[in-house]
Amino acid sequence: MSESREKKIIGLNLFHIKVPMTERFKISSGEVFVKDAIIVELKIKFGDEILYAFGEASPMAGSFYSSETPDSVWEELVRYSGIIKDFNFDNFFDGVENLSREMINLGLSSYARAGIETALWDGISRIKGEPIFKIIGGEMRKIESGLAVGICDSVEDLIKIVGKHLDSGNYKRVKIKIQKGWDIVPIKYMLKNFSDVPLMVDANCAYLRDDIEHLRKLDDFGLVMIEQPLSKDDLEGHAALQDKISTPICLDESVDSIERLEFAIKLGACRIVNIKIQRVGGIFISKKFHDICRNNGIPVWIGTMPEIGIGSAHALNLCVLDNCKFPTDVESSSRWYVDDVIEPLIDVKDGYVNFTEDLSFGLNFEKVSRYMVKRLEINF
Secondary structure (H helix, E strand, O other): OHHHOOEEEEEEEEEEEEEEEEEEEEEOOEEEEEEEEEEEEEEEEEOOEEEEEEEEEOOOOOOOOOOOOHHHHHHHHHHOHHHHOOOOHHHHHHHHHHHHHHHHHOOOOHHHHHHHHHHHHHHHHHHHOOOHHHHOOOOOOOOEEOEEEOOOOOHHHHHHHHHHHHHHHOOOOEEEEOEOOEOHHHHHHHHHHOOOOOEEEEOOOOOOHHHHHHHHHHHHHOOOOEEOOOOOOOHHHHHHHHHHOOOOEEEOOOOOOHHHHHHHHHHOOOOEEEEOHHHHOOHHHHHHHHHHHHHOOOOEEEOOOOOOHHHHHHHHHHHOOOOEOOOEOOOOHHHHEOOOOEEOOOEEEOOEEEOOOOOOOEEOHHHHHHHEEEEEEEEO
C-alpha cells in the first residue's frame, strides 16, 4: 500500500516557456501576443519509484492584470523552492493548508503559491492514484466551456472571431471584454448576431463610480453577469452598483483573499464570484472560496488567466464542485495557443470539455524545450 512506502520530494525543476498565441489577448488594461508560463516540476521519491508532478505559475507579462511578472515570480520560486522539501504526504490535507498559510505569511505572490501548490496536488494525486477532484470532494460530471473574447479593433472583427469559435466548439456561453467606449455597441451587435448564446461581459476594472449611471444601461440587455466593472479596491462601489442594477455583478480581481471575499459578501458587492487558481494562490484556497460562497448562496465559476494546459487541467478539477454553476473559461488548447505542452490536448466538443476521465495529463518535453526561455534544476 502507498501508505507504507517512502514519499519524499527530492528535487524541483523550473521551466519558463513562451508559447505564441493564435490571436492577441486584449483587455481594458493591456494586451499580450505571447503566453508566458512557468512550469513547476516536482521530483518525488515514492518507494523504489520516481514520480514527476507538475504545476503552473502563470502571471501575465506586462503587469496589466496584476503587478507580478514572469521574471518576478521566477525569482520567488527560486528563492522559496526549499519550502516544500519536507512536505508530509501522509498528512497532506494539513500539510497543504499549513504550506499555503506559510507562503502567505512569507509574502509570496498568488502566482508563485499556485505554481508550488498545484504541483503538490498533482503529486498527491499521482501517489494516491486518485484524481484531484475526488480527493477534494468533487464528483465527475460534464464540464461546460464558455468562449472568452478580448477587445477587438472593430465590431466586425468581434463578430467574425466569435462566429469562428462558436462554429468550432459550440460553446455554452460567450464572454466579451468591455471598456469605456467599447460596451454598448459591441453588446448590441453580439445580441443581434448570436441571440441564442448566453452573453456576459468583463470590464477588468475599467470603470469608476462616476460611471454607475452609464453601467445601469447594461441592465437592458439581459446579460448573464457583469464581471469586475469597477476598480479592484472599490468593494463599496460594487455594492452601490449592485444595489442599482438587476444584472448580477461577478467579482474577480477584487477578491484575492479569504478576507476580501468575506468582506465583499458582507457588503453585498456581488451575486457571483469568479475563482481563479492563479489569483487566489492554489487549489486549497480555491476550494475554500467555493465553500464560503456556497454557504452564502453565491454561485461561482472557474476562470483562467488563461493558462496553458497544466493550469487548465488543474482548473478543471474545481469545475466539478457542486457550487460551480456557470461554464468555465477553460477552452480548447488550440483556442489561444499555437501549441500546448500537455498530452493529451484539451478539446471542446459540443460545448463541453473533452479530456481524460480523471483529468490526468502528461508533459511533452520536446515541446517544452521548443518554447523554453530558461530552466533551473534544484535538488534537495
